[in-house]
Amino acid sequence: ETGVTQTPRHLVMGMTNKKSLKCEQHLGHNAMYWYKQSAKKPLELMFVYNFKEQTENNSVPSRFSPECPNSSHLFLHLHTLQPEDSALYLCASSQDLVLRQGASGANVLTFGAGSRLTVL
Amino acid sequence: SQKIEQNSEALNIQEGKTATLTCNYTNYSPAYLQWYRQDPGRGPVFLLLIRENEKEKRKERLKVTFDTTLKQSLFHITASQPADSATYLCALPEGGADGLTFGKGTHLIIQP
Numbered sequence: 001e002t003g004v005t006q007t008p009r010h011l012v013m014g015m016t017n018k019k020s021l022k023c024e025q026h027l028g029h030n031a032m033y034w035y036k037q038s039a040k041k042p043l044e045l046m047f048v049y050n051f052k053e054q055t056e057n058n059s060v061p062s063r064f065s066p067e068c069p070n071s072s073h074l075f076l077h078l079h080t081l082q083p084e085d086s087a088l089y090l091c092a093s094s095q096d097l098v099l100r101q102g103a104s105g106a107n108v109l110t111f112g113a114g115s116r117l118t119v120l
Numbered sequence: 121s122q123k124i125e126q127n128s129e130a131l132n133i134q135e136g137k138t139a140t141l142t143c144n145y146t147n148y149s150p151a152y153l154q155w156y157r158q159d160p161g162r163g164p165v166f167l168l169l170i171r172e173n174e175k176e177k178r179k180e181r182l183k184v185t186f187d188t189t190l191k192q193s194l195f196h197i198t199a200s201q202p203a204d205s206a207t208y209l210c211a212l213p214e215g216g217a218d219g220l221t222f223g224k225g226t227h228l229i230i231q232p
Contacts, residue, residue: 002163033219042124043164043222045214056217090163097218106152106171109211109220111163 003027006091006112014120015081021115023074023091031097032074033109034066037088049074050097081119088114122147124223126210132229133200141195141226143210149188150212155195158207158225167208168195200230 004025013019023032034046048056049068063085065077074091091114094107123146133139143153152171156164170177170186170193177184183196197204207225214221 002165004163035222040224042224043209045217045219045221048217048219050218056219058217058219092163098213098220099218106169108154108166108169109156109164110166113161114163116161 002110002112004091004093004110004112006089006115008115009113010116010118012118012120013078013081015083017081018077018079020078021076021089021091021117023076023112025072025091025093025110025112027093027095027110029093029095029110030071031094031107032068032071033092033094033098034074034076035090035092035111037090037114038086043090047076048097055097078117081117083119086117086119088116090114122150122212122214122221124210124212124221126208126223126226128224128226130227130229132231135200135202135230135232137200139197139200139204139228139230141208141228143193143195143223145191145212149191152213153184153186153193154211154220155184155193156209156211156222158209164209164222197228202230202232204228205230 031050036044047066052068067075091112092109125144155167158164185194209225210223211220
């Protein structure tokens with residue numbers, strides 16, 4: 001285990017269901033991220049949180065709703081999803097925020113094992 | 121925004137040989153570049169970070185180079201083993217947002 005735990009590992013849901021993905025880290029990290037990984041495509045950054053405040057929403061449809069109640073927990077609430085939303089959803093954390101190009105400092109990401117989502 | 125190109129076709133290498141993976145980026149030169157390993161059904165795992173003022177970085181059998189003129193990083197695994205078979209991802213800081221941008225990855229297969 002990496003220190004970042006994601007549940008559930010597998011989820012099958014219909015287009016009208018509401019479900020949530022959970023991510024928990026016990027590394028004492030301050031920043032947390034949601035990424036989407038689809039077949040044949042690179043990881044897509046979805047949301048970024050720093051000290052439980054959202055810093056980035058990468059033009060993600062509103063059917064994905066993140067929640068970060070504290071620096072250790074991150075949720076992704078799902079509702080009325082589409083079949084094309086089927087993918088591996090990866091949560092990651094870093095000690096401090098991975099800043100955009102041009103800023104100083106460097107941080108590395110620790111990923112969870114992912115939640116494999118299938119939308120029927 | 122930054123575009124990252126990795127040779128996404130599977131790379132087959134015979135055990136014991138050196139595997140070399142390529143990461144090219146198209147726009148601005150990043151302050152640093154990272155390499156991750158991903159096994160099937162798992163999340164990526166961080167391997168190495170190299171900064172723009174570093175030409176080369178080593179860790180055990182791994183070596184990374186960074187050429188800002190060519191806009192390229194090379195990732196080498198020497199004395200390759202079947203256990204090195206995985207997908208290797210290159211990552212850079214995002215251009216317009218916080219977070220890392222990843223390439224599609226190269227699927228490396230080490231054949232015994």
